[in-house]
Amino acid sequence: MVVEYVLEGAAALGGLILLRGLRIVNQVERGVVFRFGKARPKARQPGITYLIPLVDRMRKVNVQIVTLPVPAQEGITRDNVSVRVDAVIYFRVEDPVRATIEVQNYLFAVEQVAQTSLRSIIGKSELDDLLSNREELHRGLELLIDSPALGWGIHIDRVEIKDVQLPETMKRSMSRQAEAERERRARVITADGEFQAAQKLTEASAIMAETPGALQLRLLQTVVEVAAEKNSTLVMPFPVELLRFFDRAGGGGQPPEKSAD
Template sequence: MAQIGFFLLVVLLFITLVSLARSARIVSQYEKGLVLRLGRYRNTVDSGLTFLVPVIEDMIKVDMRERVINVEPQKVITKDNVVVTVDAVIYYRISDPVKATFEVQNFAYAATTLAQTNLRNLVGDKSLDDTLVARDMINANLRNVLDEATNTWGVKVTRVEVQKIDPPADITEAMSRQMKAERDKRAAILEAEGVKQSQILQAEGVKQSEILRAEGDAQARILRAQAEAKAIEMVSNAAENFFKDRAEASKRLDVLNTVLATQTKYIVPSGADLVNVLGLDDRGVVPLKR
């Protein structure tokens, strides 16, 4: 009996350890744990260690990180009847783990189907040219539609990006030729503008050079005229002074002749200079040397 009792104790202990091990749940930092009791939602637990009641309770872990859904390429007819191939990428995260678990069965499939339907509508309302240039507007409109539709599922669509809008090969080739023609046209215009600007700058340079040369010649002529006028003035002043001095000297000689004619006697010291005595030294009169 003792052995049977010990065996039962070991079995019971083993069952208890297994039950404890199965009842322990570890929830990661990026997860939320939904606790179900007898199949009915009971509560939500955060990251960490949680113990469940064996057999009665169970847990569903929900990843709260942002996820990506690739929308497969599909052919869409634009407003001007051009068939284009369009695909997109949807970025979303779960905002309400309870709704995301119990309100929708397969969110990825539902979101992809919804995105394809609305993408056809958005592209179909625009021409090819508008579709190619309005990619950002298509992204914003599609995100708003998906976010509103998935809000009841506890999902938040953060952004939507249309990856490619591919027209048929013949239209792509025609667009390439048109773009090349536009580039060649812009290059020709830029080259012509460059030549024009170069010619204008060259003409301006010649003009400035001629102006500077003319100003230099005029300044040189002015300086020469001023120099000639100065020379003429100096000659005139010299001539005026010369004749003035001659006139004064002649006048003094006349006075001397008049005085000498009166028989007046002058006593001159021996060895004195007669020119100095008569006041003719500064009038250009030079005594005659014997």
């Protein structure tokens, strides 16, 4: 009887130990197993996994995309303008084993690299690039951060500059510059319109000089427009050339020649 109790107790203890070795890895996680202190080369996939009791230890690593804001960094651009720039990084763990054993805290490490890279980008860029040419800066910043992150098993998905804060004096200067630029464009457009109008008037005067009848028709059109605006009497000289024009337009012949005495 005693032997049976011992066997049953040993079986129950063994079953309990086996159950303690069962672990569940969530869909958004990967399990890094340490056996006798040494990391296994492959991470455990989502689902139920088994660990050797008292031998294996498992650390879970989240593989979702992490959104990491980069605190605002002060710097001086290449054209000597003091600015404050902040950014945001989207990254994820690509190799859970390397992210666990190569760096102590990969979140803190990525944040520090992002800050130093952002200050470096500020010093290499001009103010106009920070304000209008951000796509190139995003790619350059991503390359600077991705270079050390690859060794940690981290993949940088995207890096974006969120905001560029300028000094108040620089904002006022840029406002004056924008106003002057708009004034310049307005004057250029006005001058261009006058130039085109002068060209058209020159062409019209050349046509009227070659065809006197066109000038007379223009005169009549002006009279009609003036008379249509106000119901009043209009007195104007009637040139003899206009009578000759009407005579030719009506098909009249030449005046009869005087008979010789």
